[in-house]
Amino acid sequence: MLAQAIEKIDALDQHRIQRALASNNTHFKHVFYLLPLLLHYNLPELPAYVENAPHGLAKFTFNPYQKRFFNTLISETERKEVTDYAFDGLYSMGSTGSIVQTTKSDLDLWLCYSQELNQEAYQLIEQKLAKLTQWAKGLGIEVNFYLMNPECFKDNHHNYGVSEEHSGSAQHFFLLDEFYRSAVRLAGKRLLWLHLPDNAYKKAIKSKKIDLNEWIDFGDFSSLSTSEFFGASLWQLYKGIESPYKSAIKILLLESYAQTYPETKLISKQFKQKLLDNKTEHYHFDPYLAMLEQVTDYLKDRKELSRLDRLRQCFYLKAKEGKVLYNWRERELQALIKHWGWNAQQIALLNDRPKWKMKQAIVQDKMLVEQLLQSYRNLINFARKFHIDPSIMTNDTDILMRKLYSVFEMLPGKVTLLNPHITPDLSEQNITFIEAQEGSAMKAGWYLINQSPKSTYDSSQRFVQYNKNLHKLVAWAYFNGVITVSTKLHVVSRHIDLQKLRQFITDLRLFFPVSAPKISENELLHPNEIRSLILAINLTNDPTQHFADIRRDFHSSDLFSFNAFEQNLVGSVSIIYRNMWNEIRTQHFEGEQAVLNALKLLSNKIYRDSAPPQSVNVFCYSKQFRSELRETIADLVHRCISVQTGSIYANTFNTVKVAGRTWQLVFSDKNVKIKPVAEQAVEKVKRLTTLSHLSKKGENRVVVYPSEINDFASEGFLQFFFEDGKNGCFHVYILDENNHIESYTSCNGTKEEKIREINRLYAEQYLENDQNSIFNYPQFYQLLEEGEEVKIVPFQSRQHREFMQQKK
Known part of the structure; x- marks a missing residue:
């Protein structure tokens, strides 16, 4: 029985390898074939050499390609056989050899080891893997190594925290399920669980009749619990940021698994049973087609046909990523399309993905977010129904939730960023901003249209985006790549002319980069402080535009209480900032207290004793007093930041006279308030009286905390x-x-x-x-x-x- 299983799985491995190579270029073949060789030998003449790095793959044998490459670089006299093996096996997993593997697919590799490694050996292996990754990247191939110890894995000890490629402790058995159903052995020992029926596997472990040193064993699924559904769903949402279509499929698979809990029908278990029961040697199993089949049955049973249609779109778009090659994959896809009954218009729209612009990208982004979050909600309700174990709230889970909060949570003032992996280029040739006044037929606010005012109407391409505030609409277009340096701008407004709009967007582009640095784990464990900040003064409301014959003998403090009418020359303050979690937030204030409210907001967003923002820029768009207003407000902003970050004491912050009244920002440990100076004095007396009263009764409720x-x-x-x-x-x-x-x-x-x-x-x-x-x-x-x-x-x-x- 075991010999037959070995024969079948070896044949399946070879079939998958042939399919992986059949639709890829020569660089992929070069990397795919040479990685086992470069892990087996560590020689100065070979790529990715690291002195004294552990090496050697158990049961490694040359294939013809490896032998030719090796012989061209290493002479027979210099050749030494590797007798001490550091690694037990090298496995590719994921999409390798499947219908969705494309020229853009990564190579995910499990490098398995069982011997104990000291810190020095582990670091040398990491250096070696980093060099191999860079070598492959130089050839255009993305490789991700996972250094896996089966015993540590079975004990649920993970070497990695959460990163773009590592799920940390967020999922365990679902990762193993994916590995078992998609693993392709490139070199080394075979997987014990995959070669034996479940009962035989358990007996083999207990009886030790099989030499376990000849096998790799990551364990079975006997300990799968509800807690994993929560962590795994969070992980798939997080992966949805980088790989939206793939994650939309995988999170639906988790949802289908949940419906059969506790007798969860894992694909890997179904696959193994069919493989071992099949009488013929050739059983060509595709893990992604198996996922599609299982999730299709699940959605059909629930009569959720709209979700099924979205699933099929995700599957098709995932399979069409990268360069299209007409081979077995394309034939399989055409058969699926025919079975689904898609028409030519549907197919043409999806095939046109590289050329999608705003209209199509927003529809797709909304569909993906809805698909991901619907599955997540269903999984959360399932887990709570089974009384989810709070022990899953690990460090990794906290970090994942904060990352997801920063991407998916919809908040007032937050700029929605479209998933950048939907389409490569959202830039538009023409953008028009139109202001609608109160009382007009349209909702008051600002409208963005992706056409020039006099262009021919084209409903199939035309798109309109609305926001109450101009600066948020501009921020949405800028940070989503809709507006670039080559975009022609147009404006229809009574308050904003084209020159002012262009200057604002230019200032934004020059001082606020579109791309953001990656968030570190440490940053996610701390407050989402402001990283970059821009204030736009009098962008939409400029009191100075109606002034004439203005006197110039004034003090900067007079700008907020100007002339005999004590008029505030600041009519609006528009704020855009990026925080440490890479959210883009906006706020807008109009009226006499716009400056005070803006200072209060910023002071409350700068946490006590935190680091100051990395960049702060104040821009003014007034018709008059532009430089004076900019300098005065910039000084106030920097002083507020200095108080909060501890550079200066709060009591050194001067009062501000605005529209005839004197105000002061009152700083406390947790927030900042604006109070008129007269009210300040009254409140101080009240506070002293209250504290004295509490002291006598012993009822002081001030919270003391670390x-x-x-x-x-x-x-x-x-x-x-x-x-x-x-x-x-x-x-x-x-x-x-x-x-x-x-x-x-x-x-x-x-x-x-x-x-x-x-x-x-x-x-x-x-x-x-x-x-x-x-x-x-x-x-x-x-x-x-x-x-x-x-x-x-x-x-x-x-x-x-x-x-x-x-x-x-």
Whole structure:
């Protein structure tokens, strides 16, 4: 039985390898064939050499291509056989050899090892893999290595945190499911689980009749639990940022799996059974076609035909990425299209993806987001139905939720960024901005149209985007790549002329880059502070445009309370900023208090004792006093930032006279308020009286808490901080979504019980009320005392577990 299984799986591997090579270029073939060779040998004459790096692949044998390459570089006299193997096997997984593998597909490789590695050996292997990755990239091939230890994997110990390619601890068994159903052995030992029926596999492990050293064993699925559905769904949403169509398929697969829980019908298990039961040697299994078949059956059973149609679109577009080659893949796709009953117009629209512009891109982006979030909501409801275990709220899960919050959460003032992987170029030749006044037939505000005012009407291509505020509409077009340096601008407005609009967009382009640096894990664990900031003064409301014969003998402070009428020369303040989580946020203020409200907002967005923004720019578009207004407001902005970041004391901040009244910004630990100076004096007396009264009664309710918690304050999240007390009790500090703090001291019981109860209450609230905010699940942290230093780490994270282990 085992010999037959080996024969069948070896034949399937060869079939997949042939298909992988059949539709790729010579560079892909070169990389694909040579990677096993370059991991087996580590010689100065070969690419990616690293001195003393562990090397050697068990059971490695040359194929003709490898032998020719090796012989051209290494003479027989210099050749030495590798006898000490560092690695047990090299496997490709994912789309390799499947219908969706294209010229744009990455190579995902599991490099398996079983021997213990010290830190030096591990670092040398990482250097070697980094060099191999760079070598392949130089040939146009993206390679991702996963250094995998089967025993560590079975114990759920992961070497990697969450990154673009690594899911960390967010998923385990679903990753194994994907590996088993798609693994292609390039070199090394075979996979034990794949070659034996489940009962025989368990007996082989217990009896040890099989020499386990000759096999690679990542375990089975006996411990699959509901908790994994949550982490895996978060991971697929995150992958949806970079690979939207693939993730939309995979998260639907998770949803279909959930419907059969606890007897989850994993594709890998179905595949193995069919493979081992099949009487013939040739069983050509395609993991992506199997996913499509399973999810199709699931959606048909639920009669969700619109979701099924969107699934088919995602599958087709994923399979058509990259250079189109007419081979077996194209024939398979044509057969699918015929079965689906698509018409020529549908196919032409999808095939035209490289030329899509705003109209098609927005439709696709909306479809993808709806598809991903619908599956996520269904999976969350499923997990809560089965009383999701709060132990899954690991460091990795917290980080994933914050990344997803920054991308998917819809918030007032936030600029929606279209997925950049839908189409390569959204730039338009002509963009027209039209202002609609109050009382007109159109909704008051600003409209963007992707045509010039006098162009011929074309409903199939014409697109209109609306926003109440001009600066947010411009920001949407700029950061989505709709407006570029070559775009011709047009404007229809009574308040804004073309010169002012062009200058604003030029300022934005010169001082605010479209692309943002990648977010680090450390940045996601801290507040989403402002990184880059722009203020546009009097862009849409300019009080100076009606002035004539203005006196020039004035002080800068007079600009907010000008002439005998004490008129404020600032009519509007438009704010655009990018925070540390790469969200683009906007805000707009009009009227006499626009400056004060803008200063208050910025002060509340700059966290106490944080680093100042990396760039701050103030631009003024007034007809008159342009430089004076810009300099005065820039000075106020920098002083507010300096107070919050600790460069100057709050009491050194001068008062500001606006429209005849004197105002002052009042700074406290948690927020900033604007108060008239007269009101300030009255309130100070009230406060002193109240404090005195509380002191006498012993009812002072001021919350005392560790200052380190301030570093973790993040709007939009409910956060719990545990601090160990004496005699086994603990304290809990709670920061709500608005960063208001509460404290509960000397709590009894266990933290895990508290977390379970909190999650249960949150789940009930979610199901009964608002389901829009779906990424602000409660987050839990632990305060650790290390000498005189207090550190805050995610609850049950690796750092937390190691700290607890040291205390025992």
